[in-house]
Amino acid sequence: MEITEVRIRLVRSPDERLKAFATVTFERAFVVRDIKVVDGPSGLFIAMPSRKLVSRCPRCGEKNHLRAKYCNGCGSRLGVTRARPGGGPGSPGDGANGRQRVRLHVDIAHPIHAKCREEIQKAVLEAYEREAARAPHRRERERAAGTDGTTARREHADAPARAAVPESAPPPELPAADDPLDAEIEEVPVDGSDAVPGGASPWDDGNPA
Numbered sequence: 311m312e313i314t315e316v317r318i319r320l321v322r323s324p325d326e327r328l329k330a331f332a333t334v335t336f337e338r339a340f341v342v343r344d345i346k347v348v349d350g351p352s353g354l355f356i357a358m359p360s361r362k363l364v365s366r367c368p369r370c371g372e373k374n375h376l377r378a379k380y381c382n383g384c385g386s387r388l389g390v391t392r393a394r395p396g397g398g399p400g401s402p403g404d405g406a407n408g409r410q411r412v413r414l415h416v417d418i419a420h421p422i423h424a425k426c427r428e429e430i431q432k433a434v435l436e437a438y439e440r441e442a443a444r445a446p447h448r449r450e451r452e453r454a455a456g457t458d459g460t461t462a463r464r465e466h467a468d469a470p471a472r473a474a475v476p477e478s479a480p481p482p483e484l485p486a487a488d489d490p491l492d493a494e495i496e497e498v499p500v501d502g503s504d505a506v507p508g509g510a511s512p513w514d515d516g517n518p519a
Contacts, residue, residue: 313430314338316437318347320445329354330441332434342419345430347438354438356431360415376414 315335321328330347346357364373372383380387421427 311336311426313433316433318434318437318441320441330438332356332437334430334434345434347434354435356434358417358420360417363414363416 313334313336315333315338317333319331319333321330327349328346329349331343332345332347333341333343334345335341342359344359346359348355348357362375364375366373367381367383367386367388369386370381370384372381374382374388378388421430
């Protein structure tokens, strides 16, 4: 079977054992997603997509992960015999140093012989190495172009500070010179000399004192 395409999606956290996810296309006709690239004690290896093994609650029949202590459905306590021999899915097998181990996951899709697995692993790890080598240069270009998200995060952080500064209120408008209110006000001279011809006071009733 020919591997026609391998796509790699790197995991950003450098401290995690999980380094990347791979999508592999076979014969331009079949795709397997979520193949993991893992950094193990002996180096990088691939892990095929898998699902968790479950067992049913003896009381309500709800499915629960093998490490669950309580049922997700009824809340009853689950026994530890689910992971022992004869307990159904997850029965332990012989592990390293003769110790028994519990199988908690099962592969959804996987090669059925070692040669096929080696070919898939080689293709995926080579694609991962190429992508990991290009990643620093890509981040530098994105940072220089402002498309790595730092600009947007900086603007978002500055937004509350900008919003906290109140805008200065405009000064109140003064009435215009031809305001109708001004036309209704009559100025009355204090001494009255200009109010009546002849210099008589407007308050004079014409009678001599």
